[in-house]
Amino acid sequence: MIRVDSITIKEFRGIRDLTLDLKGKNFAICGPNGTGKSGVVDALEFALTGNVSRLSGEGRGDVSLRQHGPHVDSRNDPDKARVTVKVTIPSLRKTVTIERSLKIPAAAYVTPSDPAVLEVLGQVKAHPEIVLSRRELIRYVLATPGKRAEEIQTLLHLDQVEKVRGGLQKIANTCERQLVPLRTAATQTRDNLLRVLEMTALTTKNVLAAANAHRAILGLPALGELTQTTSLKDGMVTPGPVQPQRIPKAQALADIRAAREALVEITSVPTTARVAEVTADLTALANDPAVSAGVVRETFYATGLELIEAGTCPLCDTSWDLDGLKRYVQAKIDHLKEVSLRRRTVETKIAPLITALRTVRAAIEILLRHAAHARPPVVMHVASAYSATRGAATERLSALLPLAETITVLANVPIVPQGVLDAIGELERAVAALPEPTKQDAAREWLTIAQERLEVWRDAMRKQTAANEQAQRARQVSDIYAATSDTVLTGIYADVQTDFASLYGFVNRDDEDKFKAQLVPSMGKLGLDVDFYGRGFFPPGAYHSEGHQDGMGLCLYLALMRHLQGAGFTLAVLDDVLMSVDSGHRREVCALLKREFPNTQFIMTTHDPIWLRHMRTEGLLAGRSSADFRTWSVDLGPTRWDDRDVWTEINDHLEENDVRAAAGLLRHYLEYASTELCHRLRAPVEFRGDARYQLGELMPAAIARMQKLHKRAKDAASSWNQGETVDQVAARTSAFTLLAEASKAEQWQVNIAVHYNNWDNLTKEDFAPVAKAFRDLLGGFACSDCNEYLRVSPDRETPETLRCECGKTNINVRRKSA
């Protein structure tokens, strides 16, 4: 997507005014802790995304970007806090300037701001994962499978995929749930129809035979077929409007018998026993406070678990042992999951009771319709109220929560008020007292009721069929989506897994070149198991060292980014990652980044100067592609080991007659520079296990090494009969010898009067020449063109050349073979 050419930071975080010229190449910032390295990373993230993840998101408490992003002295003037980055967009071959201030973090001033540029910058903004700190890195490795899946899903922008998966599943489940009452209704309406038909099996042949028998009594023609639109009473004369509707005696008596059977069923011993069992289960659940707000609480605890970073509760700030707190919250989540399982078990047990309630209600409703036609009227208020309460009870049991109300309702399920039975008895007596209808009236009533119930059944079946079709469709769509997304994701994970193992195996090829890994997606989780020296697959944290885990985190991140962005993976910011990796493996990391990601610009921070040197010697960093932060102060921000800065600062001290400060700074800078020189020139220095070398050990060694290299260069030129080169080297040697003598560094061991320990005691006039001498001496180690310190190449085995990064200085130091 982009490469960063330069960044200018003003009044942002701990930085007052800093410009880094990255030139679109790999770049490293090295310095002790607290010198402002991460401030640069924050500034870069801010310029590209308008956000600083370290100041926002989970666990940041009262810290905010707007309030705490500006330098502390500019906290009331966020407009002063500005970051400007110049980037190149390789795909568009364009250079773009992006400027943001903390006054309006969301507003970026982009020049040029054509749509193509804005689209690319939009993509960059959507991928804040270009910035990787060790904290993020380790999340890919040591997280729980569920959490890892979330992290990787976020990285791959899979949240949309999962949202759709969840939505489709929910729709399918909803459709299936809605089928249950429709199936019950279809069964009930069929039973009602069968009762009228006085048969046990609903077949076309049976229905036609019964209907035609009754039609024959009325002299109506027989029906030849039974279709969706066939009316059993086709051709029958409808009674005139003045004639009151009669109760169909036979059907009414059958319906009364069915209602009684339903009531017997709901008061039966098995029903009572089931009610008692469900009540006991619900009571046990109700005593568990986790139930009532289970889902809400589970989400709450899961969020809380994510927020725990230090040993403090994120809610009440009570101090806890970190692991203890995590275990405590996890136990609550586990308990809620167990409760959820128990709830589903109870719902299964309660389902037959809901069906029984629906059956009773449907049966009573039919009796109420019969009673409405009774003359004199039969009072059915109690039965009507009972029917209504059965309806409410059905809804309550279906909802289940709140449990206390459900338990109360459940207790009334097997209870049928005597008033209901009395009303049914009165209706039965009223129906029984009706005169027997004539054959024709009975036939007419049969055809009317049968047709009416046939239509009701047909309607229920249509609804059930439609719902069934919807449920099947929704389930099919959901299943296909799940299978497709699993296939795509499994493919991605398989590719990432292979790439990850390959990258990690390269870094650790000394002993884990056959390393393998398994990314195993399952039920929204993503397991990661890694091979441990051929002994089997285990979680990364099981046996591998912390350093190896850091390496895994980086390799998994790189594999994911490569698969996510492909050729667009042009920028990654690695903020102090690989802290735990040893120097040998860091060298391999350098080789890996250089070899596998030649088109990616890596911007790295480290507090370890040796790590920085590895980056240089491995060729990951070229020339001046680094910044060495030496100190930081709230007034000045970071200060760099930069020639111009240092000599200016020394002169400033001398101007103020502060020799002590000037001498301290010179000594400090020479310690840094002589370390660098000894490293570059491969100067022999007496080894110290604690790596605490002194200036008196390093600088003379660097001078001696340079002189020896000059001698080798002269001998080499002579062996090749290169007279001109011999003269050039001789001139170089003479000049360097003069510089070395002027510095008196070679005399430190023998002449205490010129030792750097005594610089503090010099006068301004005495110290100024000393500073100049060392400035000139350091110049003698550098290329006159690029100002870069010369280095011996190769960095191991027999030296061949003394050269600089720009190629202007390239002195052969290897003699012609005999």
Add this chain to the structure above:
Amino acid sequence: MTPPPTVEGTPDVPAQVFEKFLRALAGVGVSAELVVRLRKTLLEEQTFTERALTAAILGEEPLP
């Protein structure tokens, strides 16, 4: 070291999943209208709410 298996990258994994899903749906004989509605919802409008998905799956039909 084996060369990386993929170098093209998958810049939009969701779009890749949705596209394959819609092709799979069409492949099993689901109605063309349903596929068109889901394509509009997932890829054109990029609306992933339950309401939008329900409308896409069930069309104009109300739940019974």
